[in-house]
Structures are given as structure tokens and as C-alpha cells.
Amino acid sequence: MPGIQRSGLLALGGIALAAVLAVLGHLEVNDDLNPWSLTVSDFAVSDRGGVIDGAMVVLAAATVVLLAPLRRAGARGPARALLLAWSAGLxxxxxVPTNDPGTAMGTGAYLHRYASVVAFLVLPVAGWLLAGPLGGRAAGWLRVLALTSLVLAGAMVWSAYPGDRVLIGLVERLLILAEVALLTVVAATLVRRHGTGEVAAFPGPGHRQLAEVAPGTGRARRVTPARGA
Structure with missing residues (x-):
């Protein structure tokens, strides 16, 4: 299915561009900012409208690109809805920027915080739900990355409240790395499965249908139904 492959490639390009922009944003900000104790949002607010904000927009767009091909690949509504919630949170x-470091939080800062929390929490759940439809080695990676993300999200919540923000910047960046890796696995799996003719599983009512994508034709044909699989 060339459409699925093209969408996966476009999403991979967006993810890569977002990563490059995020790194550039960290290099451009004031040297006095400490990445281990300050969050990415703290860096972004110091360069309002800069490349870090751009990276978040690009990553959100790359995720939206995945929604249609995931539906065609058998992903159910809840997983796609959670991906949409992640994009909206980003x-x-x-x-809506957070407050400057060391200043009191206003309404905008709270909106920023809770939008970020929602985004960080829904993506691992979406990844877990996508493990079944995508199957194969991707399923294992998605589950590992989903669990890793949830553990890091819990560590970040602890740091933000009882932990007095100790190493919150480091924990957040590890969390972002895990979640971006999760998205990369999803996009790369769509590209690989639908670009090589690999047999893929599509969930159906009470069973799975196995379909083989013929290379160069974009057509899928049923191979065999596997009940109870």
C-alpha cells in the first residue's frame, strides 16, 4: 500500500526534523540555563516562538500524519484518539508558554503544564494499544517503550512535587526520548511492512486476517484466516 508507506516516510521525516530543531533550540538558548534542572518548556519560554516551539508543532503534525495509515493498518479508534490527544497537547x-523560571505560575502556565501532562501520559497508552495491531517485533518494542515512558512520567511527577524538582530536566528529556522512539517505531513499522510486501496482521471480529502486500502494486490479498490468533 504505497499510501501507507508514503505517510510513514513523511512521519519519519517530521520526527527527525523535530529532533533536529529541539537540539538546535538547546544550543541557541542562554548558557546559564541548566538542562538537568530545567525542563524543555523552561528553555522554550526563554526563546518564545523559537525552534523548540517549532519542534513541538512539527512533532504534533508528524503524529497526525500517522492516523489515517494506522486506521488502514487495523488500529482501532481508542489508540488513534489517544494519538490525537497527544498531538493536541503538544x-x-x-x-501557550509556561512561566519564566523562578516566577509565579499564571493561568497560561497551568494550561501549558496540564496539556504537557496529558500528552506525556496518553502516548504510552496509545503505544501499548498499537502493539497488538502492528504485531511482530514492533509489538515488543512498543510495550517496552510504553512501560519505560510511564515509569519516567511517574518519576517526573515525583520530582515536580515531593522531589523539589531534583533532576527534573534530565528525567523529562529521557521521557521525551522514549516517547519519540515509540513514535519512530510506529512510523518505521508502517514503512517496512507496506514497502516490502511483508505479511501483516489485521484484526477482525473474532479472528485475524492475514494479508500480503504485493511489492510495487500497492494491492493486498488475503492469505489465510487464523482464528483465535
Whole structure:
């Protein structure tokens, strides 16, 4: 299915561009900012409308690109809805800045914070739900990355409240790395499965249908039904 492959490649390109922009944003900000104790949002607010905000918008767009091909690949509504919630959270966080480090939080800062929390929490759940439809080695990676993300999200919540923000910047960046890796696995799996003719599983009512994508034709044909699989 060339459409699925193209969408996967476009999403991979967006993820890579977002990563490059995020790194550039860290290199451009004031040297006095400490990445181990300050969050990515703290860096972004120091360069309002800069490349870090741009990275969040690009990553949100790359995720939206995955929604249609995932539906065609058998992903159910809840997983796609959670991916959409992740994208919305990223967009809100990009458009509504947090407070400057060391200043009191206002309404916008709270909106930014909770939009970020929602985004960080829903993506691992989406990844877990996508493990079944995508199957194969991707399923294992998605489950590992989903669990890793949830553990890191819990560590970040602890640091933000009882932990007095100890190493919150480091924990957040590890969390972002895990979640971006999760998205990369999803996009790369769509590209690989639908670009090589690999047999893929599509969930159906009470069973799975196995379909083989013929290379160069974009057509899928049923191979065999596997009940109870």
C-alpha cells in the first residue's frame, strides 16, 4: 500500500526534523540555563516562538500524519484518539508558554503544564494499544517503550512535587526520548511492512486476517484466516 508507506516516510521525516530543531533550540538558548534542572518548556519560554516551539508543532503534525495509515493498518479508534490527544497537547504546549523560571505560575502556565501532562501520559497508552495491531517485533518494542515512558512520567511527577524538582530536566528529556522512539517505531513499522510486501496482521471480529502486500502494486490479498490468533 504505497499510501501507507508514503505517510510513514513523511512521519519519519517530521520526527527527525523535530529532533533536529529541539537540539538546535538547546544550543541557541542562554548558557546559564541548566538542562538537568530545567525542563524543555523552561528553555522554550526563554526563546518564545523559537525552534523548540517549532519542534513541538512539527512533532504534533508528524503524529497526525500517522492516523489515517494506522486506521488502514487495523488500529482501532481508542489508540488513534489517544494519538490525537497527544498531538493536541503538544500544540497547546507550543502555543501557550509556561512561566519564566523562578516566577509565579499564571493561568497560561497551568494550561501549558496540564496539556504537557496529558500528552506525556496518553502516548504510552496509545503505544501499548498499537502493539497488538502492528504485531511482530514492533509489538515488543512498543510495550517496552510504553512501560519505560510511564515509569519516567511517574518519576517526573515525583520530582515536580515531593522531589523539589531534583533532576527534573534530565528525567523529562529521557521521557521525551522514549516517547519519540515509540513514535519512530510506529512510523518505521508502517514503512517496512507496506514497502516490502511483508505479511501483516489485521484484526477482525473474532479472528485475524492475514494479508500480503504485493511489492510495487500497492494491492493486498488475503492469505489465510487464523482464528483465535
Amino acid at each position: 500544540l497547546v504546549a507550543a502555543l
